[in-house]
Amino acid sequence: MNDKSKQKMSGYQSYLIQDNLKYFKPHKTSVTVTFAEELRKTLQEPKKSISPKFFYDENGSKLFDEICSLPEYYPYNSETEILQTLEKKLLPYLSNEFHLVELGSGSSVKTRLLINILFKSQTHLQYFPIDISEILDQSAKNLCMDYENLTVTGVVDTFENGLDFIEHYDDKPNLITFLGSSFGNFNENEGMKFLQKINNLMKSDDLFLIGLDLKKDQQVLHNAYNDSQNITAKFNLNVLKRINDELGADFDLENFEHHAIYDEEKGRVEMYLRSLSDQSITIPKSDLSVTLSKDELIHTENSHKFSISQIDSLLNECNFEKLEIWFDSKNYYSLVLAKKL
Ligand SMILES: C[S@@+](CC[C@H](N)C(=O)[O-])C[C@H]1O[C@@H](n2cnc3c(N)ncnc32)[C@H](O)[C@@H]1O
Known part of the structure; x- marks a missing residue:
């Protein structure tokens, strides 16, 4: 970790759980103040x-996991289907040793599919989950129990703050992932700003993998x-x-x-x-x-929910080159691999 990252983490409490697992959390009082202030405004x-x-x-994180197990909640099932068949398609892009950075990692279940792929091309992996939810603590412990050569450094904070931390970490390339169609929660302007932020901090050999939900039959959306x-x-x-x-x-x-x-x-x-x-x-x-x-x-x-042409112009406007776009068998969902232009 370089000096800028260390400086960035000075407002955080660090928790060293075991040799290969630590995470950073902002002090509790600052989180409560933000929550109270934002509600006061909105x-x-x-x-x-x-x-x-x-x-x-x-409780909210647990309920979200329950949502993911519902048959109607196709975003989870469709994205999982794409990830399950990704190994041969993604490996050609992974010639160097990558760090895995995940925005909104949640219970890190789908992450395992990516970790398995990365371990096909490297013997050790540094994983940086970033999530506002304390669920990160348990998810990271579960991963460390199951993967011997994994080192986890988590940031329990907003996407933006977590990214500031990663930006100055070291010179190794990052595979930055944003799964679960969480990008769809941003409004148009915020979304563009956020993608530009990611693009600005990416190194030329970094990769960006983002899950985007597609426009579809309205009944399917209603049921989900x-x-x-x-x-x-x-x-x-x-x-x-x-x-x-x-x-x-x-x-x-x-x-x-x-x-x-x-x-x-x-x-x-x-x-x-x-x-x-x-x-x-x-x-x-x-x-x-x-x-x-x-x-x-x-x-x-x-x-x-996006059309393919909307995805293309979004990536274009935010200075990304689309390398691949993968779909599930129902064409409900897309996973896009991109790099900085
Ligand atoms: C839709 S869930 C996706 C979880 C998981 N990636 C998946 O695909 O199943 C969104 C995740 O992002 C986290 N999250 C939501 N808003 C966030 C924010 N502004 N900053 C950081 N994490 C956030 C939530 O805690 C949750 O774990």
Whole structure:
């Protein structure tokens, strides 16, 4: 690690778990302040919203894993299918020893498919998971138990902060992965800025592997975000419980319902929490009182779906050269391999 990386990590607590596993976490107080401040802003806007990054407390991460096991949730199944058949297609690009950097690593289950491929071309691997959720701790331990020659350095923080850390780590090439169609959560401008940030910090021999969900039949989309077991609804509502637990708020979860619709014009699934009555809520740590009328919506997530031409122009505008694009057998989902132009 060079001096810039060390400096960047000075606001973090480091946890050395074992020789091949350490991770960095920002001090707890700064995380709580950010959460409280962001809500204070977004819940006072005319169209109220809560950022999707706040879904992922311990319970939220567990619920997301449950979503991934639902038959309706095709993004997980489609991306896994592509990764399972990737070895021969990816190996020709892996002539050097790569580090694996993963944005939003979550439970790192699909990561194993990539780790297996990387171990076909190198004997040791450094893995840098970056995730806002504390789930990173357990996921990293599980990986270290199963892979002898793996060294894990995790960053429990936002994508942006994690990337700043990686940027100055060393001179080895990185395979930077962004799976799970998480990129689709950004709005257009933020997404472009984020891709440009990744592009700017990439070295000429780095690779970028990104999972992008495709436009498709609206019924398939509807079912994926309104599953029959209501797990997505629980996941959505859990963010209110998190606000209660961490910021002392008094949301009554019975007074809200999950609402997810596809907006064809914007090409995205939009997720909301609908207020079932006129009500007012206090969030002491945000120093905020929120009034909601019956049927008012709190926006919690966008999930953009892309056409191939949109993917091409996005990569172009952000200075990437598309090396490959792979699809699942239903053509629901794409995995793009790119490098810096
Ligand atoms: C849709 S899940 C994908 C998980 C996993 N990569 C997969 O493909 O199954 C998104 C992951 O990104 C993390 N995440 C969401 N927003 C984030 C942010 N702004 N910064 C860092 N991590 C974030 C979540 O904690 C979660 O683990």
